[in-house]
Amino acid sequence: MLFIIMIACNTPQRDCKAFKTGSFSYEELIEGTLVTTRFTRDDTLEIAYFNNTVDSSSIRWINDCEWIVKKIHPKSMSEQKAVHMKILYTEGEFYTFEYSLVGKNKKQRGTAKKLN
Numbered sequence: 001m002l003f004i005i006m007i008a009c010n011t012p013q014r015d016c017k018a019f020k021t022g023s024f025s026y027e028e029l030i031e032g033t034l035v036t037t038r039f040t041r042d043d044t045l046e047i048a049y050f051n052n053t054v055d056s057s058s059i060r061w062i063n064d065c066e067w068i069v070k071k072i073h074p075k076s077m078s079e080q081k082a083v084h085m086k087i088l089y090t091e092g093e094f095y096t097f098e099y100s101l102v103g104k105n106k107k108q109r110g111t112a113k114k115l116n
Contacts, residue, residue: 014091015063019095021089023115038115068102 004034011102023040046057046069060068068084082102087095100107 014065014087016063016095017088019090019114020061020064020110024108024112025115026112027113028110052102 021042023038026037026039027034029035030035030076033103035051037048037050039046041047041059043061044059046059048057056072058072060070062068065087067085068082069085071079074080083099084102085097085099087097088109089096095113096109096111097116098107098109
């Protein structure tokens with residue numbers, strides 16, 4: 001019985017609605033360098049700012065925790081592929097997500113911070 005209570009206390013939070021729209025930042029190691037992407041998201045559009053470039057993507061929500069992102073003006077064949085995003089859990093001003101190309105099984109994870 002004590003084991004069940006301990007698990008219940010450690011269940012990750014998943015308040016996806018709080019992270020559906022707003023401004024966010026995401027840090028990632030690329031070739032040994034920590035880089036930051038900032039982005040804003042609303043119900044239908046995500047605008048990302050990375051390395052002095054701006055990218056716009058359309059958003060199609062599956063539910064409050066999952067959505068499909070597709071670049072509006074892809075510059076290559078790989079950028080034409082849609083990406084499935086899923087919030088796994090939330091904590092304070094952060095959410096941890098997984099993402100993969102639509103139809104692919106290989107998933108990657110990241111953590112984003114809500115800025116406002």
